[in-house]
Amino acid sequence: ARKLEGLWWADGGAYVVSSFAREESPVQHDGQVWFYDPRRRTLTLKVLLGVNPDPGKDGAFDGPDNITVSPYGGLIIAEDGEGVQHLFGATDDGRTYPLARNELNIGTADKPEFSEFTGPVFSPDGHTLFANIQEPGIMLAITGPWKRHRRQR
Structure with a gap:
């Protein structure tokens, strides 16, 4: 990994975001999310983003940065890659999907x-997802509709 990015404590451990790694890594990627379980002393890969061949187009995501755990299951990740920028979700089995562009x-x-x-x-009641756009400094309140994903453990 090139560097660590976002971190979020939930589910009894820490979700840790690793930025892209290409030439410097035997496994080239455009981002990873790991889960550290302190009780078991394990580090588990939860999300692996393949190298995005065309960051200027919608499709593959790259450059995961800030992260939160959704009260509806899965992860919400802020993209800080090349080209278009998204908020995207990741299911417990590592599949990704767009939320906002x-x-x-x-x-x-x-x-x-x-x-x-x-x-x-997310707001304490779980009804609103807050996110920001860094430049020019905008805060967004996204109200869904949200639905619960089945957790896979």
């Missing part, structure tokens, strides 16, 4: 640039 172009029409999502967190 940042359409606010802070670059130009010829050279678009999209700022990263940051700080996803």
